[in-house]
Amino acid sequence: MDFDFSDNQEQLRDAVRKWVDRGYSFERYRAGVAAGGFARQAWSELAGLGLTALTVPEEYGGLGQGAIDAMVVAEELGRGLVLEPIAQAFIASAVLTRSAPAAVQSAWLPRVASGQALVVLAQQERKARYHLDVCEAKAALAQSGYLLSAMKSMVPAGDQADACIVPAQLAGKIALFLVERTASGLSTQGYITQDGSRAAELRLTHAPATLITTDGLAALELALDTGIAATCAEAVGVMDKTLAATVAYMNQRRQFGVPIANFQALRHRVADMKMHMELARSMSYYASLKLGAPAAERRAAMARAKVQLGQSMRFVGQQAVQLHGGIGVTDEYIVSHYFKKLTQLEIRFGDTLHHLGEVSGRMQDTAGVFA
Known part of the structure; x- marks a missing residue:
């Protein structure tokens, strides 16, 4: 099996990395x-690179x-700690392309592609604890x-956001709806999250909505899986830069007259960080390959x-902070921000413990080991 990237993919990587x-x-990033954790100017720049249009038909x-x-x-945006949620463009494209009626696709997909419309997924409820079938939101005809x-x-x-994709109960099953920001009965409360990005609490009170699909659970699962694959890739980019910053610091920081990179025990810890990062990279590839x-x-x-990815993010982030010492948790130093980003990514779309339960629940009698 050929795991090499195509020339077009390498050119795409190079363009995003240069930006x-x-x-x-x-x-x-700090500005x-x-x-506030989100800038329309930066979103427009991503659209100018064609990134919001990437997966739109x-x-x-x-x-x-x-x-x-x-x-x-x-992965490349993760390397730069880019705050704007490009994964949401991929999610919106996947959901609208595969599940929405033609009229909804025509109205929204061109705007998603051009970057004129930011469409985000609003699925999390306080009682859900990452379970997609727990949904108290109600829809009425x-x-x-x-x-x-x-x-x-x-x-x-x-x-x-210009619109939200919202799951809600309709006739006893979960359906998926599109709610515009200008809808009556919609109110939001925005705030900064741990990693510096922006999020909000969303309240809908008899808000007008457009039906995307009545098979909402299947579409919601696709949305989450698209987001997980993007999150895994973003985390690999963050870990790559975290490791590079740690190695550079160890080559610069001196103790007993020599760089601390000379100490064998610390070199072993860096090797373990590298191993975890490469395990994460391979599983990120696996996730993206399995989206179809x-x-x-x-x-x-x-x-x-x-x-x-959750195990690797926790290990790489914690080791990076420990190998840096006190400077690793200061706001002025970039490694502390890498650590916060990895902490946030670990819980996005379900934390490690939740997904460990998902893996366990899907095991067969043989656990995939014996035929």
Whole structure:
């Protein structure tokens, strides 16, 4: 099996990396956090690179690329601690392309592709604890369409988004709806998350909504799996830069007259960090490759990938802080921000413990070991 990236994918990687290196410095990241954790200007720049259009079908103004291209982009943006939630563009594209009626696709996919519309997933509820089938939001049929009543938490850039994809109960089963920011009965409360990005609490009170699909659970599972694959790739980028910063510090920091990189015990710890990062990278590839698999196989693959990524993120982040010492937790030094980003990514779309339970629940009698 050929795991080499195509020439187009390498060119995409190079373009995104150059933008991150030249246009999204650590100073810009910190300014973005201070300004609220989301900037339309940065989102427009991502759209200008074609990243919001990456997975949108060509007939709607997109580039029609696949999961591996999205993985390449997410990894490179992770290297730069980019705050803007590009994964949400991939999620919106996947859900609308596969599940929405033609009229909804025509109305929203071109706007997603151009970056004019930020469409985000608002699925998390306080009692759900990452379980997608736990949904207290209610939808009711009205003369002009549907009305939603719901409380959703941790919605990425929820108070800045142009529309939200919201699961709600309809006739005893979960359906998926699109709610515009201008809808009556919608209110948001925005805040900064641990890693500096923006999220919001979303309240809907008889808010007008457009039906995407009545098979909401299947579409929601696809949305989460798309987000997990992007999160895994982003985490690999963050870990890559975390390791590089740690090695550079160890070559600079001196004790007993020599760089601390000369101490064998510390070199072993760096080797363990590298091993965890490469395990994470391989599982990120696995997750992206499995996005096109049947639902049951895809869901199992995402849970496995998130378990390994969660373990690797925790290990690499903690070791980096310990090897830096006190400077590793100061706000002025970038490694503390890498650590916070890894901590946040570990719980995004389900933490390690949740996905370990998912892996366990999907095991067969043989646990995949014997025929």
